[in-house]
Amino acid sequence: IDVDKCENVTSLEHVQANVSFTFHRRGDIKITLISPSGTPSELLSYRDPDASKKGIKYFPFMSAHKWGESPIGRWTLRMETRSPQNEGSIKSASLDDTGEISYFGLRLYGSYASHEEKNNIQKRQDSNAFVPTQRELEWIYKRELSIRQSPNVMQKRDYQNVMNERQVSKENSEQSLFSSFRKTFGF
Numbered sequence: 254i255d256v257d258k259c260e261n262v263t264s265l266e267h268v269q270a271n272v273s274f275t276f277h278r279r280g281d282i283k284i285t286l287i288s289p290s291g292t293p294s295e296l297l298s299y300r301d302p303d304a305s306k307k308g309i310k311y312f313p314f315m316s317a318h319k320w321g322e323s324p325i326g327r328w329t330l331r332m333e334t335r336s337p338q339n340e341g342s343i344k345s346a347s348l349d350d351t352g353e354i355s356y357f358g359l360r361l362y363g364s365y366a367s368h369e370e371k372n373n374i375q376k377r378q379d380s381n382a383f384v385p386t387q388r389e390l391e392w393i394y395k396r397e398l399s400i401r402q403s404p405n406v407m408q409k410r411d412y413q414n415v416m417n418e419r420q421v422s423k424e425n426s427e428q429s430l431f432s433s434f435r436k437t438f439g440f
Contacts, residue, residue, distance in 0.1 A: 254359055256289070259324040262363040267317040269360040270296060270330065275308035276352035283333045286316060289326020294318040299335055311356060324361045330354075 270286050280303030284296045296314035332354065385393065 254328045254330075254357065256324055256326060256328060256359070256361070259361055259363075261365045262324050262361050263366050265319045265322045265324050265361060265363040267315055267362050268294075268319055269362070270314045270316075271311055271356065271358040271360070272296075272314060272330070272354070273308070273310045273312070273356035274332065274352060274354045276334070277306055278337070279303050279305040279308060281335050281337065282352070283335070284314065285331040285333070286314070287329040287331060288319045288322055289324075289328060290319070290322045292319050292322065293331075308352075313360075324363065328359055330357050 265288075268286065268288075270284075272284065274282070276282050280300040282297065283299050286294045286296055288294075294316035296316060332352075334352070
């Protein structure tokens with residue numbers, strides 16, 4: 254599919270390829286979508302257990318591999334088949350096996366930036382941003398590692414809350430037991 258303009262999208266976020274096809278064994282098909290920039294995304298892998306003869310009808314395959322790319326240019330849908338991998342697929346295969354792509358459509362999702370905004374973004378990316386020193390990186394790494402190795406803070410809070418609730422419940426039950434004892438025996 255050739256895309257010569259894409260209103261309101263200058264930078265891709267994700268792509269949805271809607272595909273319909275038939276083939277004697279759906280599991281022996283692999284689908285790859287290639288962007289105008291040459292980025293491949295495997296949308297459907299070979300699947301040994303999938304022995305369906307039904308193919309796929311208008312199924313939306315989604316990929317975010319093209320993040321930040323331009324949608325303009327030629328999009329290529331590559332469908333590959335493989336030789337039969339097991340007895341079931343050998344039985345279903347024949348010399349005149351054919352498949353058919355009955356539909357291929359694209360939906361391109363992204364954001365829009367005018368030429369001026371693109372220049373401003375580039376200026377921000379080229380500016381001197383904070384870059385940590387090696388010592389700072391080591392400190393950050395040690396801190397993150399210590400946090401990961403310690404029990405979860407939220408779990409600690411939850412545990413403390415549960416223990417507090419149990420203590421209050423215990424005290425309340427002791428008070429009510431003592432109160433009923435006093436009433437019964439006149440203390």
